[in-house]
Amino acid sequence: MNNRKLALNPSSRMLLCAFSFSLLTASSLSLPLAAQTSGKLVVTTEDAAIVTGRLVFSTVDEEIRSPKSITLTNSGAGTLTISSLVLGDSDEVVNAVNGRTSDYKRAGDFQILNAPALPLSLAPGQAYELSIQFAPQRGSGIVSGSPTHTTNGENYASLTISSSDPSQPSAKVQLAGLNAFAYEGTGEPSAAEIARSFGLGNSIGSEALKLGGAKAPLGEEIYSPNWLRANASSPVLLWPLARYGARKTGLQGYTKYRENASGSEPTIYAFPGGSDVSGGENQRLLPKVSIDGSTVTPTANNIGETPAGAFSLKFSGSYTDDALNTPDQPHNWRTYPLRDSQGKLIPNTWYAIVDPGNVLPTEGNEVGKNFDYQDGAFLLSNARPESANLDPSVPKAAPGNSSLVLFFRSAVSGTLADSEGKGIGFTSTQRNKNDTFTSTPSFDPSSLLLNTSSATGTLVVTTTNSSPSRSDNTLINGLQLAFDGRSIPFTVSSKILGPLNQINTPPFQQAGIFLGPDQDNFIKVVVRSTDVNTLGIEFYQERRAVGTTLSTVSLANPGSLQNLELFLIGDPSVGTVKAAYRAVYTSSDTGRVNLPGTVNLVGADFGRYFDPQSKAGILAYSKDSPSFKIVFDNFQIVKTNP
Structure with a gap:
């Protein structure tokens, strides 16, 4: 099939095996x-x-x-x-x-x-x-x-x-x-x-067999039509992890890569069928492959490929580049940055899954395509997205960096813009279930106003009928920053200006701060209506769309509040997140008060929260409740004071 094989050098072998x-x-x-x-x-x-x-x-x-x-x-x-x-x-x-x-x-x-x-x-x-x-x-x-x-x-x-x-x-x-x-x-x-x-700590985004074919990111998915070799002195390796195709005799599941510059499509291997109950190397994990007509166990020496430039992957006629999947251009591959069982990212290594077939199902004609994305499952190593912006292993700024301290006193170029086109300092929104690869319904600039007319500066957020909680995942304007959360204890905080008596309809009028990778997995501390005209602060974790309230405290006289500071304190050395608040009234100040409860992040949760691109931000929403305005005076991600 393909004579362009290259032995894996020792450094690449160490990288490949690092996730276990x-x-x-x-x-x-x-x-x-x-x-x-x-x-x-x-x-x-x-x-x-x-x-x-x-x-x-x-x-x-x-x-x-x-x-x-x-x-x-x-x-x-x-x-x-x-x-x-x-x-x-x-x-x-x-x-x-x-x-x-x-x-x-x-x-x-x-x-x-x-x-x-x-x-x-x-x-x-x-x-x-x-x-x-x-x-x-x-x-x-x-x-x-x-x-x-x-x-x-x-x-x-x-x-x-x-x-x-x-x-x-x-x-x-x-x-x-x-x-x-x-x-x-x-x-x-x-x-x-x-x-x-395989001990992977990835968030696939769904436990279902059929993941659906929408051109929208699912879980941690990264859509990169094309790829590059990360280390030009080593080969790209596409290890077969699983094959769950139809049981047949003969070769099937031809796996190739396409060199974009030349258009050539060398075959890496195919999967042997068979007359036994399993259909040969189908319906199993770690299948053998057929190379040059021989059924062999894949090794670094027989599956290594050396594309000269950008390339896409191809399986049974279906490409990682949707535009090549003619005639209907379905989204046939989903690719996830590889995480080990502790959630640690393994650079330049990916869990790539595919559901082949380029004709979309129509009513009464399923054409064998069900979007289960496990006809082939692969471990792709020594590869990086053609667009460097898609690489989640590139570290962001450390806590305390000036880009992570927002006082809203002036517009920030290159960031999300408010209703008047002024950059607000936040660089992305927490993805919701309606976001696609080309649109971001999770962002609504018309509900944001950066007020720089005074020396203090504020960001005014008008809430929308949305929510990140449980399986809703519709939050709009979950404004966030990415930061390197792996080694330095950090504090995420924001000051909200009072009064807060406009928050008066339970249970889903809320505003505050959050930390976490997505709308199924996050930690928040928010001010919310706990009863009619009763205000409280809630410390809450959602894990795999299951929510847990760690603590709730009441706030007296919300109409007299001058400001409310909220804090989330993360410590990657021990894997904990704690919460605190400070309420300042006209004639009193609570000082900083620690909220009861601690989130202990273990296993894959640890690595996904304490990440090269950890995410934290502000949120305000009013699901099935009257809209209200909330005024943020600042947002900061800083080193935690000893």
Whole structure:
């Protein structure tokens, strides 16, 4: 098919495997003498080229498929003793979808087929290969109202290996088994379930099998028609993570890239069909591929490609560039920046999923296209969007930078404009469900007025009938700034000018500040009507569209308020977010008051909040309530005072 293959250099291999923690020990040169003369454990998993420290299995309807291997090697100078091999719960339970924590306690679904007698002694250079089998002990199903598409389809556990290695007495391998309900149709797993099986912390935006074909960003999706090699000295790699196409014989799912300058379309590989129940390399995770007529396991040496300039991806005739998908130009690919299980972005690495077919379904003619986006699922590495503005791994300004301190005293060029065309300082809005790749209904300049006529300056926001809460996701003018939230403790704050007795209709007249990546996942502290003519402050978190109020306090005499300051305090060193307020009246001042409650961000939530492009801003809305005006005196993202 394609002779332009290039071996992966060591730096690219390290980048590729970075999204899963490595079990390799430190160099013996840095260890004490006693450690240098002892045994040293190296754990190698079968699919280490794609995902290290993890075994990933798939099956359909509880079928028992082939086992996979974990190799235990003694790379030290002395004898290594393996003292125990224990199957237990997965470490990734913090990433469970709402209520599905039992999926991460499935040790009984995995078996060591050739468990050795323990203790096991390995001489220097000796290895032992464990054979692990996934044998699901419960049936999966499609159940209405389940938080995931497939109920009981995801099964996670871990294998803990205890040894005499003084630098690593306990090593752990994560185990994942995906048990599809049935072959093809609605029985297949969803793109979100596939991502979790590989330990990815991405927000796909939906748990549904059919994600819909709208040309609108879903979850963290980045729409880049064309791509560039990130490191020109290394190849682009498109690893096949999953293939859930129709079961057929012969080759199918031809996967190519298109060199835009020349228009040439070299084939990377295809997927072999077959006459067995699985249809060859269909209906499974980590399929083998066909290259030059041979069925092989993909490696860095046989799938590496070296496009000279901008390129697009192509699968079964469907391109990442919608304009090339003639005749109907459907949105056939969705691409997500890769996050590990802790939510950390892996630069230049992407979860790319595709639903082929260039003729849109019409009533009575579905033409086989259902927008499930898992006919092919890929790990794209050493690639970046052609437009640098689309790259979410490029850090923004650190807390305290002047661009993150807005006093609204003058217009700011290059930022969102108000009703009079004056730049207000905010650079984007929190995307709502109506935003597309070409339009932003989440932004309404007619409801904004930058008032620079006085020395203080204000931003006046007129609320709209919208809301970010739960599944509504219609917020308009969730004005935000991006900042580097990874290392410096920071405080997000805003001062709202009183009086505030115009906020008098519960429950969805609200105004305040927020922190978070999207309208399904955010933390806010707001002033709101808690009862008719009663004002309160609410500290609130929404996670995967499920809301939790951490605390609420009442504010007396809203008509006498001169100003109200709201604070969200984030600390990336411990993964916490707290809230506070200060209310200034005509004759009194509460001082800064800490609100009860703390948000503890763990797992993928941690990385998505404390990100190279963390997001925070102001919001004001009146869902199904009378509109009102709110006056913001300032907005700041600064370093937290010690």
